[in-house]
Amino acid sequence: MNLRSSSRIDPTDRYISRWLKSGLAGKSPPVAARSRLLAAASASMAAVRRQRSPAARGGAAMGIAVPPDDWSLGLARQAVLRWFPAMVISYRIGH
Amino acid sequence: MAQLVGDRTLVIRLQQGDLEALGALFDRHRQLVYRTALGITADEEAAADLLQDVFLRVHRYARRIDPDRPFEPLLYRVTANLAYTWVRRRSLGLRLLQEMGEWLARERKPTLHQIAEADEAWRQVREAISALPLPQRVVLVLHYLNDLSVGEIAEILEVPEGTVKSRLHYGRRALKASLGLRKDLVPEAYYEFT
Numbered sequence: 598m599n600l601r602s603s604s605r606i607d608p609t610d611r612y613i614s615r616w617l618k619s620g621l622a623g624k625s626p627p628v629a630a631r632s633r634l635l636a637a638a639s640a641s642m643a644a645v646r647r648q649r650s651p652a653a654r655g656g657a658a659m660g661i662a663v664p665p666d667d668w669s670l671g672l673a674r675q676a677v678l679r680w681f682p683a684m685v686i687s688y689r690i691g692h
Numbered sequence: 693m694a695q696l697v698g699d700r701t702l703v704i705r706l707q708q709g710d711l712e713a714l715g716a717l718f719d720r721h722r723q724l725v726y727r728t729a730l731g732i733t734a735d736e737e738a739a740a741d742l743l744q745d746v747f748l749r750v751h752r753y754a755r756r757i758d759p760d761r762p763f764e765p766l767l768y769r770v771t772a773n774l775a776y777t778w779v780r781r782r783s784l785g786l787r788l789l790q791e792m793g794e795w796l797a798r799e800r801k802p803t804l805h806q807i808a809e810a811d812e813a814w815r816q817v818r819e820a821i822s823a824l825p826l827p828q829r830v831v832l833v834l835h836y837l838n839d840l841s842v843g844e845i846a847e848i849l850e851v852p853e854g855t856v857k858s859r860l861h862y863g864r865r866a867l868k869a870s871l872g873l874r875k876d877l878v879p880e881a882y883y884e885f886t
Binding site: 609610612613614616617618619620621623624625626627630631633634635637638639641642 | 709711714715718719722723726727730731736739740743744747748751752813814816817818821832833836837839864867868871
C-alpha cells in the first residue's frame with residue numbers, strides 16, 4: 598500500500614509543498630493577537646447582553662401598575678406609546 | 693484523536709460562554725489559521741486581522757457548531773471564505789488609501805513588515821502565490837501547505853472534486869513554471885513544522 602502510494606508521488610508535489618512550508622515556517626501571528634481576540638469577544642458578549650436587556654433598550658426600566666385586564670393593558674400601551682413614541686416597548690406582567 | 697476530543701470539549705465550553713475555551717482553541721489552531729490566511733492573502737497584517745476575525749466568528753456562531761464534527765475543516769472553511777473576501781476587496785482598491793498611508797508611515801524607519809521582506813524564502817513564496825488567480829491560490833495553499841486531499845478541499849470549499857482538481861492542476865502548472873527558475877531557493881534539508 599505504501600509502496601503504491603509513494604510510487605504515485607510526483608517530485609514536483611513534494612517540492613512545491615516544501616517550498617511553500619519553508620516560506621511560511623517562520624511566520625507566526627503577533628503576540629498580542631490572543632489578548633486582542635479575547636477583549637473583542639468579551640466586548641461582543643457585553644454588547645449582546647446589553648442588547649437583550651429591556652432596561653438597556655429603553656435606557657431604564659420603568660414600571661406602571663394597571664389592572665391585569667385587556668382594556669387596562671390597552672390603555673397603558675397607548676399611554677406609553679404617546680409618552681415614548683420612539684422607544685421599543687416590551688411588556689412584562691408582574692404580580 | 694486526543695485533539696478531536698479536546699476540541700469537542702472546548703467547543704462545548706465555548707457554547708456555554710466560556711471565553712477561556714476560546715483562548716484555548718486559539719492557542720491550538722492559531723498557526724494553522726494564520727499561515728493559511730497568510731498563504732492566501734500574502735499579507736501579514738491581513739493574516740493577523742483574519743486570524744482574529746475567524747475566531748470571533750467561531751465565538752459568535754459557537755451555538756451553530758456541531759461539537760461532534762472535526763473542528764479544523766470548519767476553521768479552514770471560515771479562513772478561506774474570509775480570505776477570499778479580503779483579497780476581492782483589496783483587488784477592488786478599497787484598501788488603497790489605507791495602504792498609501794501605511795506606505796508613507798513606513799518611509800522613516802524599518803517595520804516588522806519590512807524586516808519580513810528581507811526573508812528571501814517568504815518573499816519568493818509571496819510573489820509566486822500572489823501571481824496566481826485567487827481560486828487556484830486557495831486550493832494550492834490548502835493542498836500543499838495544509839496537506840489536505842482533493843476530497844477534503846472540495847468539502848471545505850463546497851465545490852465539486854473536479855473543480856478542485858482543475859484548480860490544482862492549473863495552479864500547480866503555473867507555480868511549477870514560476871519555481872523552475874528558483875530551485876536554488878528551496879532548502880535541501882527540510883523539517884516539517886507543526
